[in-house]
Amino acid sequence: MDDIEREIVIHAPAARVWALVSEAGWWIGDGDRGGQTRSREADDIDVVTDPRYGTFRIRTEKAEPHSYLAYRWLDDGNERATTLVEFWLSEADGVTTLKVVESGFVSTEHRDGNIRGWRMQLDLAKAECER
Template sequence: MIMSTSEVSTDRIEREIFITAPVERVYRLVSEPGWFIGDGDPSARTIVREGDVYVVEYPPYGRFPVLPVRADAPHYVSFRGGDEPGTPLNEGNSTLVEFFLSEHRDGTMLRVVESGFDALYASAERRAAALDDNSRGWEMQLAIAKRDAERL
């Protein structure tokens, strides 16, 4: 079951899901740069490393840069993501995507926090649209993570 936070924010999205799989298996999945781009069919996306950045190409939506930020296996990994390949990713032009994993008796609680929308979108309308799109996207991606981690 995907849970969302009850507090509304214009800068961040938080979602979590319980996965009936060991934390190490879930971490292997979510620590892959760009795993969260697409509709759950990895054969439809291409990931190319360009220096420190991974560029995920997902037709017909385009190319998306993903920069690994920090990892503390198997409990935390973070990335910066943006819309402009070739542009250095920083706080002003990308969001920070963090994955927190905690072990439980029967599996793993996976929490995602995506933040940085206030700095990325000056327009309240554009920010609201991005928050809405990404909120729905995270619900889909967490369901895919659950499916894939439990299937392995």
């Protein structure tokens, strides 16, 4: 199954973009995170509950501040049925390129839905970070 790869240019420093992408599950929902709740299940596992979309467990796999983050969706402990979401940030002259790659899809339907989702989420990230 093919990976999803997207990138966007954000007119903001990497530190500002990092502040957003280092919040596990920031991409859950339709951009309004105001009704979401977040909790910590373990040192590396966050739980995000969105009133519309449900509850999601996300493990932080690796973090290199201001340049790279990797998260894994956790599905009732079945890691084989999850995807890996990786973010790369690179900054030049106060402008940051944010790249996302999601890999490990088990179905075409799941992948196709996330293609549209990442397009929307990167646009939301750009709008939020450029404010």
